[in-house]
Amino acid sequence: MKGTYKKVYIAMLIAIGLVLHIIESFIPIPISLPGTKLGLANIASLLTVAIYGPMTAFAVSTVRAVLGGLLAGGVVSIPYSLNGAIFSTVVMWLALKYLSPHVSLIGVSILGAGAHNFAQICTASIILQNVGIFTYLPVLLIIGTVTGYFIGLTGNYTIKTLSINVDKYRKDGGNF
Amino acid sequence: MTRADKAIMIGMMLIALISMFVVNIFFYGPAGTNVIVEVDGQLYAKYNFNNITSPKSIEINTRYGYNKVEIDKNRARMVESTCPDQLCVQQGWIQKANEMIVCLPHRLVVKITGEDAGVDGVAY
Numbered sequence: 001m002k003g004t005y006k007k008v009y010i011a012m013l014i015a016i017g018l019v020l021h022i023i024e025s026f027i028p029i030p031i032s033l034p035g036t037k038l039g040l041a042n043i044a045s046l047l048t049v050a051i052y053g054p055m056t057a058f059a060v061s062t063v064r065a066v067l068g069g070l071l072a073g074g075v076v077s078i079p080y081s082l083n084g085a086i087f088s089t090v091v092m093w094l095a096l097k098y099l100s101p102h103v104s105l106i107g108v109s110i111l112g113a114g115a116h117n118f119a120q121i122c123t124a125s126i127i128l129q130n131v132g133i134f135t136y137l138p139v140l141l142i143i144g145t146v147t148g149y150f151i152g153l154t155g156n157y158t159i160k161t162l163s164i165n166v167d168k169y170r171k172d173g174g175n176f
Numbered sequence: 177m178t179r180a181d182k183a184i185m186i187g188m189m190l191i192a193l194i195s196m197f198v199v200n201i202f203f204y205g206p207a208g209t210n211v212i213v214e215v216d217g218q219l220y221a222k223y224n225f226n227n228i229t230s231p232k233s234i235e236i237n238t239r240y241g242y243n244k245v246e247i248d249k250n251r252a253r254m255v256e257s258t259c260p261d262q263l264c265v266q267q268g269w270i271q272k273a274n275e276m277i278v279c280l281p282h283r284l285v286v287k288i289t290g291e292d293a294g295v296d297g298v299a300y
Binding site for chain 1: 180184195199
């Protein structure tokens with residue numbers, strides 16, 4: 001039974017991320033700016049980085065990006081969300097590691113959103129062979145900061161409740 | 177929300193707004209002279225605004241999909257696309273030099289360029 005709790009929790013986090021990814025595609029956005037979305041699915045990545053650290057977060061965000069692309073959004077969107085997910089996980093982990101007592105999940109999430117946008121634009125400029133698309137980055141960054149704030153806020157509230165569970169099982173000697 | 181969070185948030189906003197300002201001032205020029213259609217980074221078609229007297233539709237069929245571009249006297253737009261998100265169609269008209277419409281699923285870029293000469297003027 002060793003590590004079962006951890007496996008179940010990781011599976012749950014991936015499932016949460018996937019469901020949010022699919023629900024997100026049903027929510028209409030009033031402004032039509034290409035590439036902008038709420039990024040609800042990043043709640044799962046954010047919580048995983050905060051609880052389990054980078055390696056597990058890589059697994060969660062990679063699986064979520066690939067499956068999410070197959071279920072909603074289309075196969076063409078997979079390279080963008082995959083690169084965005086990996087790069088934003090790295091940045092969120094670094095932010096947690098080096099800025100941790102000073103920033104809450106809000107700051108971590110905003111930095112992660114910025115990294116996600118940057119990676120997406122890089123991917124798009126490589127696929128289209130066009131550097132001019134970087135002029136679109138500021139627009140994405142503004143939207144990303146706003147949505148990143150709300151994702152971080154959600155993360156802050158969720159982690160309080162979630163870490164009670166996690167601490168309880170860790171104290172019981174579970175390999176969490 | 178801690179003070180560092182606020183600093184990060186304000187910092188990101190400032191970077192974005194300043195770079196937006198810089199792009200708008202320095203990158204986008206006045207009205208352009210040519211429309212360029214690129215697929216996969218390769219030149220697909222090029223039109224000069226001087227040769228266009230009435231609105232003209234161009235149909236683009238590639239292995240990624242079908243697009244229809246409309247070119248007016250001094251502006252261009254995407255009229256139709258078979259891509260799932262339709263973002264390129266929603267973007268509307270572009271007319272300033274260096275402005276572009278991107279259809280990511282079809283790897284298509286429609287952009288407007290200024291004068292062919294690279295240098296506006298040289299002073300000694």
